Amino acid sequence: MLLNRSIPLPFLLGNIRYEALSVFVFANLIFTLRHFVGLEILAIPLAIPALMGTCISLLLAFRTNQAYERWWEARVIWGTIVNDSRTLIRQLRTFLPDKAAPAETIRIFARRQIGWCYVLGQTLRGQPTEDLVKTYLPLAEQAPVVEAPHRPLAILQAQADHLRQVLSDGYLTDYQVVQVDSTLTRLTDAMGRCERIKNTVFPKTYTFYLQVFIILFTAILPFGFVENLFFVEVPVVTLIASAFFLIEKSAIQLQDPFENMPTDTPVTAIANGIELSLTQLSGAAVAEQPMAAPAYFIL
Numbered sequence: 001m002l003l004n005r006s007i008p009l010p011f012l013l014g015n016i017r018y019e020a021l022s023v024f025v026f027a028n029l030i031f032t033l034r035h036f037v038g039l040e041i042l043a044i045p046l047a048i049p050a051l052m053g054t055c056i057s058l059l060l061a062f063r064t065n066q067a068y069e070r071w072w073e074a075r076v077i078w079g080t081i082v083n084d085s086r087t088l089i090r091q092l093r094t095f096l097p098d099k100a101a102p103a104e105t106i107r108i109f110a111r112r113q114i115g116w117c118y119v120l121g122q123t124l125r126g127q128p129t130e131d132l133v134k135t136y137l138p139l140a141e142q143a144p145v146v147e148a149p150h151r152p153l154a155i156l157q158a159q160a161d162h163l164r165q166v167l168s169d170g171y172l173t174d175y176q177v178v179q180v181d182s183t184l185t186r187l188t189d190a191m192g193r194c195e196r197i198k199n200t201v202f203p204k205t206y207t208f209y210l211q212v213f214i215i216l217f218t219a220i221l222p223f224g225f226v227e228n229l230f231f232v233e234v235p236v237v238t239l240i241a242s243a244f245f246l247i248e249k250s251a252i253q254l255q256d257p258f259e260n261m262p263t264d265t266p267v268t269a270i271a272n273g274i275e276l277s278l279t280q281l282s283g284a285a286v287a288e289q290p291m292a293a294p295a296y297f298i299l
Helices: 009-014 017-035 047-095 100-124 130-136 139-147 151-168 174-199 204-224 230-254 267-281
Strands: none
Touching: 009 017, 017 204, 017 230, 047 100, 047 174, 047 204, 047 230, 047 267, 100 130, 100 151, 100 174, 100 267, 130 139, 139 151, 151 174, 204 230
């Protein structure tokens, strides 16, 4: 996620460097033909690209709004994961009697939940999770989870199985188990909502048509400068076209919030915050180690 800091210029221009270079070369070609070859016929009324630019601006506004809604939904989902993870351990700490065995049980639940948060985030980004499973899960559960085709779901099932074992040991009542299980159900629902965002592709036809319109706009823009601006024409055309390309690229980045990019929902940082909270709730010693964020974004 981009932070409220100065974003380096290479990050902004790096996404549109090829488009900006193409517009610059094309604008130079039209400028040369008009002013040095004498093809003054290569001119159209400026109202034509102005009208087309207005239409594209409306489409870009809609496109960016839809992309931001996907990003914001992902952030809201991870906010509920934070709340429900804390609620899960708080419920267990409230319901379980103050004995040595339940105290250790709470720590196991907390470590497993922390591991689930990290594993879910890495799975959404398509990154390896085996080391996380070995770090946070009990030894007896590691092999089944690693072999499972859906590791986050396997970890939640391990939580449910452990909850059933605690019930059979007589530490919880049926009503208390229902309360804790409802929290696990909300976590499962949040996981499914993240997967829906991840697996639902933004309509490619809409993206393609918008890109075609922007290319057409930048292609006719150099012909609209009927005034003799001389060497100012090419930079102006390049800047205007770059603005349209940059907005379109930013929308593409926002629409996929789990791609391990600076514009992502910061799932790893959120999971790190959950780890600190659950470690505190489980009664273990909290060694706060804030994640070192790069200059302008945090994952």
